Amino acid sequence: MREAYQSDLRHIVDDLVDMAELVGTALEDATTALLEGDLALAERVVTADPHIDARQLELDAKAVELLARQSPVATDLRLLVATLRMSSSLERMGDLAAHVALVARRTHPDPAVPEQHREQIAKMSELGLTALKGATEVIQNRDLALGAQVEKQDDILDDLMLQISRQISNSGEETYTNAEVIDLTLLIRFYERIGDHAVSLVRRIGFLVTGDALDNLSEGVDVPEF
Numbered sequence: 001m002r003e004a005y006q007s008d009l010r011h012i013v014d015d016l017v018d019m020a021e022l023v024g025t026a027l028e029d030a031t032t033a034l035l036e037g038d039l040a041l042a043e044r045v046v047t048a049d050p051h052i053d054a055r056q057l058e059l060d061a062k063a064v065e066l067l068a069r070q071s072p073v074a075t076d077l078r079l080l081v082a083t084l085r086m087s088s089s090l091e092r093m094g095d096l097a098a099h100v101a102l103v104a105r106r107t108h109p110d111p112a113v114p115e116q117h118r119e120q121i122a123k124m125s126e127l128g129l130t131a132l133k134g135a136t137e138v139i140q141n142r143d144l145a146l147g148a149q150v151e152k153q154d155d156i157l158d159d160l161m162l163q164i165s166r167q168i169s170n171s172g173e174e175t176y177t178n179a180e181v182i183d184l185t186l187l188i189r190f191y192e193r194i195g196d197h198a199v200s201l202v203r204r205i206g207f208l209v210t211g212d213a214l215d216n217l218s219e220g221v222d223v224p225e226f
Helices: 002-036 039-070 074-107 115-141 144-170 178-210
Strands: none
Touching: 002 039, 002 074, 002 115, 002 178, 039 074, 074 178, 115 144, 115 178, 144 178
């Protein structure tokens, strides 16, 4: 019984990692569709999003079933509680990737991103993907030092969002169409929120490891052995 229970807990973590990898693929594909005008790829991202939603429901059902059946305590309880929150963050990240793909689909065949912002948007996507991959490693290894790096990636994402926002605000009316202003404003917000959710993931692992709600991981935390 105990062996089966521990196996179920390991599968919970494996499922979180699998879900994170699906989200990472969606984000990467959505940005490629956005910057390259790939309509088929944008459609694929949008079509795949319900599968990520379904994975969240399956994962949550497993966690709730273990909570009800095993009445876990201490670290096991924190893992299942954190799982319910992390699956929600991952599902939302998948939604945000789908929103990026929807912008690519709506603007096709016209470029979704003005030429002067293509490099910035590509960088925001790269930072978001790096933050997600870092958070995935934290989920696997419970390495809170790596979690601090995820927070730094998010800080750079925030700075890029503000930079683009200022460029839009300080430009004359002839620089952008109204549609470009709306789409750019939405896109930078989508990518910024992806970074926020990555930070949420690593902070949930901080809660799992320490039992405390961690507002910032940049100071470093001593991690107990598991």
